[in-house]
Structure formats: C-alpha cells, structure tokens
Amino acid sequence: MTRIRSGAGLAIAAILFAACSGSTATPAPASQAPASAAAPSGAAPSTAPSAAAGTPKDGGSLVVAIPGDISSTDSAFIQDSNSSTVSNQVIEGLVATKPGTTGEIVPALAKSWTVSPDGLTYTFTLQDGVKFHDGTDFNADAVCYNYNRWNNFTGALASPDYSYYYAAVFGGYGKDSNLASCTATSPTEVAIVLKHPYSSFLLSQTITSFGINSPTALKALDADNPDPTKSGYNTGAKGAMVGTGPFMFKEYTANDHITVVKNPNYWNKAGVAHLDTVIFKPISDQTATLNALQSGDIQLAMNLNPTDLSTVQADTKLQAIDRGESCNLFHLGMNETHKPFDNEKIREAVAYAINKQALIDTFYGGQAKAAITWMPAGGLYAKDEALPEYNVDKAKALIAESGVPADQLTFDFWYPSNVSRPYMPDPKGIFQAISSDLEAVGFTPNPQTKPWKEGYLKEEATGKYPMWLIGWTCDWAGPDNFLDTAFFNYQGGKPSPEFAYTNDALNKTMKDAEAATDDATAKTLWEKAQDMIRADMPTVPIVNSTPPAAAAAFVKGFVGSGNLTEILNSVWLDQ
C-alpha cells in the first residue's frame, strides 16, 4: 500500500511559532479571496482537454485497478492513496484543487469564501439545495458537525493511525487544536475561526480527510465509536461513505472490490457522472495490472510502472495517461555532518555532475521533468531557482576550487531496496546512473543499501547517511509541505538530523511565511526561503515525476492530476 501522508504534524509547530511571532492585519490573500465568479468545478472536470474529443456517452461500468485495498471508508481516517482515490468519488470538501492541477484551489461545496484581514476567520458561502446521498440536507450545520467531530476526537480516534491529517493540519484536538470555532452563521454560511493564521489553510482543506460526510450516516453507523474497528462507517458497512459527490458508495468486499454508482441527483449538473458504475479492484502486482489491462479485465489502471509505458503506447487498444503537473520531488540527500558534504562547493559540484535528462529518459519513461526548486514546479509559490545544469567541467572546477583533496572525495552512497516510489521507480538503477555521473567528475561513492522499511528510512532520517536517495509525495502542493514539513524543518530549535542543514534565518522565514495573512507576503517569504536554500544547495533536486496511468483506448474524458485526486465523473466509454 502506498502511503501518502507525511510527518506533517510539524505544521503544529509552525502554527505555534506563528502565534508567537504575531501577525498584523492585512488585506485578504488574493488567492483566497471570494471566488464566487468561478464555476463550481471542484468535482466537474468538464472542460478538460481530453474530455473534449467526441460527445460523451452515458452509461456503462468501469473497472479500475488500484495498487492495494482501501484501509477505511471514513474520510476523516483516510491517509493512503487507495482509500482516497475511492473516497474522492463520493465525498467532497468545501474546496478542491482544479482537475488537472495540483495547487489551484476551486470551489466545491463552498461556492465562495472570504478571509478576514487578520487571517483568522474563513467565511464560506455554501452551495444551495445540496443533499447528501442519504437525503440529509447539506448545510452549515452539517459542515460544523464534521469540523467539530474531528476536533473532538479522543483516544484511538485521535491517534495518528486514524485522524492523522486533522492533527497534522490543526496541530491537535480540542484545546490543542488551531480550530477556535466553527459556526453556522446561516444555513448557507459557515465561519471557521482559527487561533493562529496559517497561509496554507485553504490548500490543506482540499485533501480527502477534510471531506464533509452526512451527519445522519455518521451517527447511524456509530462513526465515533471509541474503537473504530467497530464502526461500520469506518469499515465499509452498508450505509458508510455518505457524501455529496458524483458517485454513491454501494458496497465493499475487503481485498476484492469497492463499488460506487452514479449519483443521478448530483448538485452540480455539469458534473453528473457519465458512468453508471465504477468498480475499484486492488491489484498489487504491476505486471498483473498490465496483463489485466491488456486482457480487458480492467479498463483503467491508476498506477502503471513507468517502464511499461512503451508497451501501453505500442498497443492500439490502450492509452497512456499523462498526469500533467507533478506533485512530488526526488532529490539527492547530503548530510552536512559528513565530509565532504560540509563543503558548499562540493555540494554545488554534485549538482553539476548529475545528468538529469538521462535519468528521465531511462527510468521515468519521459514522465518526469528536471526539478527547478525544492518542490513541484506547479505547486503554490514554486520559484524557478535556475538550478545547475549537467556540466562535467564545471563540476570538476568546483571540486578543484573546494580545496578538498582527491582522497577525501570518497563517501558512502545509500539507496533503498524493496521499494519503488512514484518519484523513484527504480532506486538501484537510478543509484547506478548517479554513481557513474559522480565518478566521472572525480568522486568515489561506495555503494550501500538497506531495505526501505527495514532500516533505510529510519537511518536516513537520523542522519546516518552521507549521501542517499530520497523524495517526497505531496500531501498538498504547498511549499510548507515540502520545504518545512518534509525537508528542512527544525526540531526543538535544532535542524532535523536528516540533512543537518543549519540555517536559522531560513527557519524563521518559513515560519513567517506559514503565518502570513496575505498572499503577497506569503509568496515573497516562500520565494525568499527557496532563494536561501538555493544559496546553500543542501540537497540536489533531481526530478518531479508524474506517475503514469493507463486505460483502454475507449475510456475517454479522464483528467489526470499529479496529486492523484482524479474524480471519474467526466469519464465515459466510447464503445
């Protein structure tokens, strides 16, 4: 099962820090200003380019392969991409990311919103006349029921194996939470008040865990049972997963399939699903997935091994699906407590030594782009840092300038085994390619490996490796999720031991950026943070990849998104 979550609990620290630093009243952020002019397109990717070909036909069933079974049917507890793929069809949040993008926020159940000048109060105006799949009215009370439910979690429900993302975004529960209140100011208006400003708040609310479920259904299936295994709402019982989305949950058979059916009464008429039924089927083996696609057992594979792309492209009955913008970063880790990486010129030399295009061509089937900064290029506030391009001479010159003698250019270089990540499809192959690039400029890397789950992650996180392969898949495509949470955060006033990258000014800039109450300030600060990182080159960003999907040729209208939040209402079958 592919985990997508991060240790994003660090957002808590960010928020607390922000509180201490204080923030002045400023105008509402531009990107979070009223958006009532925009079409309610959160779940209706009807304008997408691939949907334009031909006139959509209604009806039919689609079998979709996902790489593993779902872990929960209660969106508040969902942390893995398999469960969120299913939940996103059924449950909607107040806001969403625009289909085909990773960081563009569009209205969903909220048709518009305003943010108070102090960045604390978010007032959402809700869509009118929406009903949950069970007939319950969707209104401001339902929204607050959900927010208050999450905030009141205790015991097992408040543990990171359940409501991880609530704690990660809000910093905790009850009095520890950054949620001050949720108030239904009218049936169609809700005010969510924070204790401290958080500039990525809206973006964070687009993830699956903040989907609005029917209060009636939550109560009926005992969703708040202190033992979530006894809650039918969490375990996929009949009547679970009741939202407002274009599909309705029908049934779940563990490890076998999950069925959702068309919601003919979907509130967004432009987004009513074409398909009658969508069945998700877990297939973990990637070769078996390709075989199932070729034999017609499945019609859409959400995950495809990039090396199988050429097979799919050569088969006229199949199509490869480009997901467009990436939502991840693969970079080469270097730890500054290990020699020679304490030397800035050496780190810069490494950046010049790596032939990124060769890696993209060989290992990603072309489904990746050279990284331009320490986050996905399409993410909020990403800045092109004009990173070093492949230049052997320049790398050699920098090594000479560094003054590090040739016999000290030897170090352990680690890669993980037993793993394939969207940003790192073939760790060993990538390792070999980078190693030979490094050798070509005069480094002597010693190959070292450990299984991903059995030691690698733990050892790299505690700073044991001088150089290693690592990356990050977004929770949301904000800079805080990459630069701070995933990479260069401070823990207890010290830099995280992973990279041992000391830069107090950067840390302060990131905290200020997270607490910014207007878009312009946040943008300036996040760009400044990226400039500061660029100046030090603590790691070498390599690629942003877009994990490919594949489908039968007659499957039309699928709009791929790099953050894998695709909703299948726009899909139709041309047969």
Add this chain to the structure above:
Amino acid sequence: MIKYIVRRLLGAIPVLFGLSIILFAFIHLLPGDPAATILGQHARPELVDAMRHRLGLDLPLWQQYLNYVGDLLHGDLGRSFVNNRSVVDDFFVRFPGTVELTLAALAFAVGLGIPMGRWAARKPQSFSDGFITVVSLVGVSIPIFVLGLSLQYVFAVQLHILPASGRIDPRLQVPYTTNFLLIDTLLAGRPDAFVDSLRHLVLPAIALGSIPLAIITRITRASVLDVTHEDYVRTARAKGLTEKRVDGRHIMRNAWLPVVTVIGLQVGGLLAGAVITETVFAWNGVGKWVVEAIEAHDYFVIQSSILIFALIFLLVNLVVDIGYAFLNPRIRYS
C-alpha cells in the same frame, strides 16, 4: 477409531504451541518496526513511540508473547495493525477464496495426474511415458509466478480466451454470501456469473496445480509399476480376469496408498503455493493477504493466519490417515 482421532488432535496441541513460539520469534526477528511502517516516511519519533505503545509493542517480548497466547486461548487471534480488523473475521472472509482455488488446483492435479501416471505406467519407456515424464519435470521446475504470468500472457493478453485476474468480473455484481463464488453465483441464480467465476478459476488453478500434478503423475506411475509386477496381479491375469478388473481390483486398489499420501502432503504445498498464485492473479484469498501482512509487518495477521494454516494442514493429514483405513482394510487404528 474415535480414540485415535482424539489422540491425534491432542497431539496437535504441542505442535501448534511450539509453532506459535517459533513464529513469534521469527516474526519479531524480522527487521523493521510495524509502528514506523504504519506511519510511513518521516514518522516523527514521538509519534512512533505513541504508536508502539498503542500496539503494545513497547512491552517486553515475553509479555507480548504471553498476551498473544492468552488471547489465543480465548479464541482471540488478534487484530490487524494496519486496519484494526479482527484477524479471525478477515481470515474467514478470505478463506473461501483460497479453498476454492486449492480445491480447483487439486482437482486439476488429481484429475489429470492419476490418468497420466497410469497411462505412463502402462508402457514404460515408450514415447508416451517419456512425454509424460518431460511434462511432469517441466511442471515441477517452473516457478509458479513465471508459469502464472506466462499463462496470463498467452491465454488472457494474447488470445483473450480467459480472464487474467480476480475471481469474477466485478461488473456482474453478484452478492457475496458464502464467499465461495461458485456457490454464491448459483444461490443468486446467475448461471452466467457461475460460468464467469469458473473461467476465472482456470488459469490460477493450472498455475497452482502444476507442481502437484507433476508429483502425482510420477508417484502414480511408480506405484502402478511396482504393483504390476506383484504375484497376485499375475495370478489374477492367469485366472482369466478381464484387464479392467485386474486394473481396478488388484492394481489400483494397492497402488492407491502412496498416491493418497502424496495428495495429502500436497495440500501443504498448495497452501504455500496459493500465496504466490493469489498475488499474481489478484485472487482474494488468504495467501495474498499474508503477503500483504508480511510487507506491512502486520504481526498478528502473519502469526495467526500461519497458525490456522498449520492447523488445517494437520487436520488434512489426519483425514488422509483415516482415509487409509478405508482404502486398505489391513490398516486399523486403535
């Protein structure tokens, strides 16, 4: 007979107990930490500690083992670390899938292996004997996952005559009641779905049954050849009995014993092979579940499902031993 069965069942207790200790030790020797695995990349140390505490992994090993055995004795096989579901409940949801697949593979291996063995024994050293020997050697030597993927490629991807994966086309939407799909489809009055689930069984059953097929063929051939040269067979022929009667009453009746023993032993191999077959064919059974549990370090799922497998294996062998008595009246248990 009853005494014998009771004695055998009591004898299984120390075996299972010993196995539980070995399993527990091996599983805890596996590198990696379930708490860190559940939390994924960048699990902060305090979150990992909290999770370890919640899962009871911060207790000393002996205490964890005693807790586990204590729960076992109360019929509680634990809960999955990954989704917190009861291991027993999940086991029995998946078990019918494995039983269906195993029985189909066994039917394939026995149904084809015994006639092939008999046929080969009829004319030793002939072309047909050589051919069958080669087929069975190939059957034993191809790894299941290679055979499985090849069968998928030829029959599903290229020829499109059989499905590549799963137990049934989910679009048929048959309600699962017993989780034995061949039964559920009939209960639902859906012959089309019954045929579809049979078609889904073919390739995985062949992949899983290939090794037992080879072994059963070889044993049948050897066993029939052994008996053919016995004096009583010659006598029977000299008495003027028809060849059919000689074959049925004198040869096969005596050749059965080693064959039945081997079939019983194959059940263990089939359960082990199901682990790979189910993964390759996305077959929702216990085997695929165990593989996923091992990847996730889901201790209770691994321990308890292997224990249940062991119990099943012991029971099958008991049934085989009892079967001897019926096949060979000279064997009596007391």
